[in-house]
Amino acid sequence: MKNLSMMEAIREAMTKKMREDPTVFIMGEDVGAFGGCFGVTAGMFDEFGAERVRDTPISEGVIIGCAVGAAATGTRPIAELMFIDFVTVGADQLVNQAAKMRYMVGGKIKLPMVVRLPLGAGTRAAAQHSQSLEAWLAHIPGLKVVYPSCPNDAYGLMLKAIEDDNPVVFLEHKILYGVRGEVDENAKPIEFGKAxxxxxxxxxxxxxxxxxxxxxxxxxxxxxxxxxxxxxxxxxxxxxxxxxxxxxxxxxxxxxxxxxxxxxxxxxxxxxxxxxxxxxxxxxxxxxxxxxxxxxxxxxxxxxxxxxxxxxxxxxxxxxxxx
Amino acid sequence: MHIADATRGILGANGIVGAGQNIATGAGLSAKLRGTDQVCACFFGDGSTNQGTFHESLNLASIWRLPVIFVCENNLYGISMHQSRHQAIQDIADRAVAYNIPGVVVDGNDVFAVYEAAKEAIERARNGQGPSLIECKTYRHHGHFEGDPAKYKPAEEVAEWMSKDPIPRLINYMIDNNILSKEEFNDIDSQINDEIKEAIKFAEESPWPPIESVVEDIYTDIVEEVKK
Incomplete structure (x- = not known):
């Protein structure tokens, strides 16, 4: 058992999967040496380098779309958007591409991808950086929607999200990033659909x-x-x-x-x-x-x-x- | 409806204009990360080059030097709108300058010209020199959708372009240059016609899918309820 913040738990889960599987990689705005908007990927650039912890331009559409193409062709991308509010900018790629591709090709393609979406109010960030848009995402067949509330759940659910062969949106409440708790690092991934x-x-x-x-x-x-x-x-x-x-x-x-x-x-x-x-x-x-x-x-x-x-x-x- | 064949690396014709450009960057990135010499070719029309996806994907492919070939089939129309009305440039390849990548214009109805341009772009991609934009000047012989009367296309324009149809053009070239005899061509032509007829017959004789399949292939592991 280890005492970790929610942010550290997410990072540790991603790090574990990236060590195990060379096809797992991260991309997003300022996720590299900068360490991510909230610091979730801090230090990962040092371990995995620029190829696997990739800074993207401020282009949410292509961040998600690139993940779709990469997932369809043999890799397991983790895409980070800075805020869930920006999913509106990349909505076509999530709703019409990621969620639909497998269905439209009769199951011949799988899309093992995770889209990480920090959300929630309470940070004094105003109307365009604070929303809770989970209902939009849960509405779309083809997506799985994960929303942990504590470090242990975040760890186990992130392991599962990366292993999953389907598009997973992973919701991270910004106010909870600093919340600490005991995390069993040797625990198995937490199955989805288990409250x-x-x-x-x-x-x-x-x-x-x-x-x-x-x-x-x-x-x-x-x-x-x-x-x-x-x-x-x-x-x-x-x-x-x-x-x-x-x-x-x-x-x-x-x-x-x-x-x-x-x-x-x-x-x-x-x-x-x-x-x-x-x-x-x-x-x-x-x-x-x-x-x-x-x-x-x-x-x-x-x-x-x-x-x-x-x-x-x-x-x-x-x-x-x-x- | 949306043609795809994952076994041949065809990720699918997209229902959203321009959306495939973004996905193509991912296929290119994946080829690079997996260390293969695969190259992704992404096809789209002139109309899609006004979508944000065009800018986002060419920019990303350029900065990451991804093995992607962006192939614009400039057929002069975005649905009903002539290119001269939907953008203020003639050569879409000019936009490559903004991404510091090669942008070439070719006669899209000349198979050999397209081949040469593609070959060069593929070599560049495989050498780690990044993406290229190839603009193939061509024409949409039919409407935007089946049943589109396409009244927006002037008859003279259609007639002019029909005379440049790349298929008879290639066949005539091959026969004139003794690459292919008339008989060989006829054999190939009838063989392909038979294949198409057979495919139509197969489709028409195939049963409709069972209702239960409405929830198949949404996920790899979860099956939604069939009942409404």
Whole structure:
């Protein structure tokens, strides 16, 4: 076991796979000697050199498109975009190329590629560097969507993402990069579609992703004092999604609160809510509740940004209305 | 609909104009990283050279010296729009200057001219000298899609270009220069016609795919639910 930050865990997983497999390489803006926008690839250039830790021009379309072509022809690229917001610039290459190529050639091509997308609010970076766009990605058949909330999950899921023969989008919450935790470096890759119960409880299920997992966990003690034991469900991957574990949790608690940092309208939180309403309704004894960000662009003002993102206090309020 | 054959290294005709240019850089990079002497040839029309992908991919291929040959089939039309209306240049090869790579214009209806230009570009690519842009001046005999009446093409223009059709041109050249006899040509022609007829018959007689196959080949390992 090793105590690592989320950023270090991602780096260690990539480094391990690059040592094992010479066809794995990284490319992205300033990922080389500079070490990446947030420092995730720091030091990797020194070990692997400019051929395998490749600085690209500021051209998100060709970063993703180049990964598609490289993956289709025998290598395993890891492409980094600086911010998930820039996926809009390279959207054709992800949505129409990466996600469709295998289907359109009748399964004759595989695309083992990872696209790393830092996301999330809370960094005072304003409306174009702070969004949570996971619902767009999870909507597209052909992509797998991974969203770890702690270093150990990030490590195991990154190992799996690189081994996977399909396009994987790997979401990294910027606020969580510095969060530390124990990482078992000899552990096996974490299978996609296996959720993790981050806290057990009998009274209410909180389904949360990324930073919201931590906000939910913060509330647990306080709610416990009021006699409410929440169970915190972290899907870890949005597609494939582990319905079974979620439904089992709801069978026990009979209540579901979904907490997400997305704009509420059209969010993946809505998808979770629909799944449960369609297939697990009989186990609910209260309406499903979604706690999401405000339906506004991510504001720049610190006061407004802090309000915009759901926090522990909001979660406590939401939970108490459900009893 | 979108022709591809991975076993022959054909990654597919793309439904998005210009998208293949980006993918081609990846195939070139992969050839380089795997240490092969493979070269990626990427075909596209004049219309696609106004997409951002053209700029992004030629720039990347140039700075990384990737073994990619960008082959522009300038057939004078981007869907219905004549080249003179969709860009302010005549020779797309001029754009190569912006990437510091060779840009050559060839008669795209002359097989030998295309061969010579391609040969040089392939050699450069294999020598680690990076990509080239070859502009083949040609014409789109038909419409943009099957059933396109193509009224935007003047009749005289069509007639002029039909007279330059590269296929009869090559055949006549070969017969005139005793490379191929008329009989040999007829044999090849009828053999290919038979192959095409057989392929059509095969397609027409093949059953429609089973409904379950709607979810096949999305992923290598996950099968989505068939039910709606």
């Amino acid at each position: 993790d119960i981050k806290r057990e409880g009998k009274d209410l299920t909180v389904a949360a992703t990324g930073r919201m997992v931590h906000e939910a966990l913060k509330t647990a003690e306080e709610l416990s004092k009021d006699g409410i034991e929440i169970e915190v469900f972290d899907p870890r991957t949005l597609f494939p999604f582990d319905k079974e574990t979620l439904f089992k949790s709801i069978e026990k608690t009979n209540k579901l609160l979904i907490v997400s940092e997305e704009n509420k309208r059209g969010s993946f939180a809505g998808e979770i809510s629909a799944m449960v309403a369609e297939e697990c309704f009989d186990n609910l004894d209260a309406p499903i509740k979604r706690l999401c960000a405000v339906n506004s662009p991510v504001p720049f003002s610190p006061v407004l940004e802090d309000y915009y993102v759901p926090n522990a206090e909001d979660i406590v309020k939401a939970v108490t209305t459900m009893f």
